[in-house]
Amino acid sequence: MSVAGHFTYWATILLMVAGLYIVIARGNLVKKLIGLSIFQTSVYLLYIAPGKLIGGTAPIISPDFKVYSNPLPHVLILTAIVVGVATLALGLALVVRIQEAYGSIEEDEILAADRAGGDEE
Amino acid sequence: MIEELIVIVLLALMAVLTLGIALQRNMYAVVVLSGAYSFLMATALVALDAVDVAMTEASVGAGISTVLLLGALYLCGGEEAKPLTRPWLPLVLALVISGALVYGTLGLPAFSDPMAPINTHVVPRYLHDALKETGVPNVVTAVLASYRGYDTLGETTVVFTAGAGVIALLRRIRRRKDGEQKS
Amino acid sequence: MRGFLVLRVVAKLLMPFMLVFALYVQFHGDFSPGGGFQAGVIIAATIIFYALIFGLPAARKLMPEPLVETMVALGVLIYAGVGVAGLLLGGNYLDYFVLAHSPVHGQERGIFWVEVGVAVTVSGVMTKIFYMFAGRKRSAEEE
Numbered sequence: 001m002s003v004a005g006h007f008t009y010w011a012t013i014l015l016m017v018a019g020l021y022i023v024i025a026r027g028n029l030v031k032k033l034i035g036l037s038i039f040q041t042s043v044y045l046l047y048i049a050p051g052k053l054i055g056g057t058a059p060i061i062s063p064d065f066k067v068y069s070n071p072l073p074h075v076l077i078l079t080a081i082v083v084g085v086a087t088l089a090l091g092l093a094l095v096v097r098i099q100e101a102y103g104s105i106e107e108d109e110i111l112a113a114d115r116a117g118g119d120e121e
Numbered sequence: 122m123i124e125e126l127i128v129i130v131l132l133a134l135m136a137v138l139t140l141g142i143a144l145q146r147n148m149y150a151v152v153v154l155s156g157a158y159s160f161l162m163a164t165a166l167v168a169l170d171a172v173d174v175a176m177t178e179a180s181v182g183a184g185i186s187t188v189l190l191l192g193a194l195y196l197c198g199g200e201e202a203k204p205l206t207r208p209w210l211p212l213v214l215a216l217v218i219s220g221a222l223v224y225g226t227l228g229l230p231a232f233s234d235p236m237a238p239i240n241t242h243v244v245p246r247y248l249h250d251a252l253k254e255t256g257v258p259n260v261v262t263a264v265l266a267s268y269r270g271y272d273t274l275g276e277t278t279v280v281f282t283a284g285a286g287v288i289a290l291l292r293r294i295r296r297r298k299d300g301e302q303k304s
Numbered sequence: 305m306r307g308f309l310v311l312r313v314v315a316k317l318l319m320p321f322m323l324v325f326a327l328y329v330q331f332h333g334d335f336s337p338g339g340g341f342q343a344g345v346i347i348a349a350t351i352i353f354y355a356l357i358f359g360l361p362a363a364r365k366l367m368p369e370p371l372v373e374t375m376v377a378l379g380v381l382i383y384a385g386v387g388v389a390g391l392l393l394g395g396n397y398l399d400y401f402v403l404a405h406s407p408v409h410g411q412e413r414g415i416f417w418v419e420v421g422v423a424v425t426v427s428g429v430m431t432k433i434f435y436m437f438a439g440r441k442r443s444a445e446e447e
Contacts, residue, residue, distance in 0.1 A: 005231030007125075010223060011132040017219040018139040025211035028201040030148060030193060034155050037186065038139060041162050044174070045132075051240070052169045054124060054233040059170075059260040060336065061252045069170035071260040072244050075269055077174050078261070079276045082341055082426070085181050085189075086283030089433050092193040093290040096440070099197045106202045172337040176329075180345040185430055188352060192437030255411040257334040265339065266415040270398050273418070274387070277380050277425050284376045284429035291436045 008049035015042035027107040029095045033088060040084045047073040124168060125232070131165040146201045152190045159183035173261045315357040322350040330423050334412075340419040344426025351431050360438055372432050379425025386417050 019042060022035025051070030059071035095105055102110050138158045145151050159182035166175035230237035251263040265273055330343035355363035390399040400414030401407035 006226060006229070007129060008132075008232055009226040009229060011136070013219050013222045013226065014136055015139060016222070017215045018136070018143065020218065021211055021215045022143050024214070025204075025208035026143070026201070027204065028148070030190065030197065031151060031201060034142060034151060034190070037155070037182075038142070038158070041159070041178075041182070044162070044178070045165070048166065048169050048171045048174065049232065050230060050234075050237060051171075052233055053235060053240075056170060058172045058337070059248065061248075061258045061260060068248055068260070070240055070244050071247060071264055073239070074171050074174050074261045075264045075272075077171070078177055078265060078341065079272060081174070081177050081181055082276055083279050085185055086280055088186055089189055089283050090286050090290075092189055092437070093287045095193055096196050096437075097290055105197050108205065173339065176337050176342045180342055180349070184349055185345060188434060189437065192434070196437070196440060196442055254408070255415065256408040257412065257415060259334055259336065262333050262339050262415065262419075266418045267400060267411055270418065273422065274383055274398070277383055277422050280425055280429050281376060281380045284432050287433050287436055288373075291440060293440075
């Protein structure tokens with residue numbers, strides 16, 4: 001185990017935990033979604049970094065190169081990126097509807113409005 | 122050595138940007154910072170030889186995501202409220218989780234190890250036979266569209282479902298005066 | 305931004321190049337980085353660019369809503385259709401080697417049509433989502 005061998009994992013963990021912190025510690029709904037997308041990008045790094053070979057090249061077969069980086073994580077992460085933007089679009093559509101229903105996108109104001117509405121009934 | 126140095130510098134810049142996103146309260150600034158974060162991520166992916174993924178991350182993450190976030194901010198309002206209490210519990214939780222994860226990654230293979238399990242099972246067959254079997258030099262396209270075609274069908278369906286979901290959520294139903302509904 | 309002459313002229317000059325670049329990324333995706341997703345997003349970015357400079361009604365005239373909604377579903381149908389074509393020609397679902405006289409040719413044809421389907425769906429969905437977000441009025445102005 002060495003620093004040089006594991007630094008990508010530690011950078012991944014730092015970004016992952018930063019995204020998680022933004023999701024749980026901030027009340028603005030749009031900021032929570034941005035934190036979630038930061039979390040997702042750290043997972044991309046987690047998959048792609050172990051596939052890289054120093055001295056290799058991008059996995060496009062050509063007679064000039066002998067060593068290629070691993071193409072399988074690239075395929076999985078391509079799918080993951082597109083699915084991530086799909087969930088971001090749906091999440092933002094929900095936020096827009098919440099704004100129109102409650103008048104605010106701050107989590108504590110929405111919860112207070114729900115409790116006040118629940119007490120009246 | 123120089124490749125590792127480039128990756129380290131880019132990751133450090135991304136960590137600084139994440140700190141800025143967490144602390145900044147003007148939402149338009151946060152969206153611009155997240156666009157910059159996506160571009161840095163795309164550059165780090167090019168340094169890691171993932172060129173297809175870098176192009177997708179730059180166009181989708183930095184392009185479409187920024188447009189969608191700005192559209193949502195136009196409809197919702199651009200300032201985040203000041204937090205009522207200091208978030209000590211999430212910070213402690215984040216540190217505990219990162220400690221556990223660091224302990225977990227000590228057993229993982231080191232960076233750029235040709236004998237790691239990710240590089241030895243089915244990937245040598247893809248790299249060896251993709252050009253012969255599919256006639257397509259870009260192995261990522263060959264695997265995406267041919268060897269793993271079912272996954273891509275599922276992904277296209279997910280994109281379609283997201284579009285259908287946004288249409289269903291944001292559709293306007295106009296009521297005519299006599300009570301008829303029209304979308 | 306309709307009033308700025310420089311923006312209008314430059315936008316009209318740039319749009320054909322953006323579309324050609326999207327087609328290049330789509331069809332050259334077999335030999336260089338690229339493919340259906342990236343090309344679809346670049347096409348959507350071209351339409352969003354037009355909508356930013358000339359306004360949403362002009363963009364809606366350029367790409368009408370029924371066309372965009374059709375594109376959303378058409379791409380998935382093309383992809384599934386390639387699979388059914390494999391079934392009808394004697395192989396399993398999504399088998400490409402039965403689509404042409406030689407297996408390698410069949411693979412190339414199958415990959416081509418599959419990427420076209422992906423690009424059509426992705427560009428349709430991104431454009432439609434932009435239209436829905438940008439075309440919605442703020443709730444205060446609705447009264």
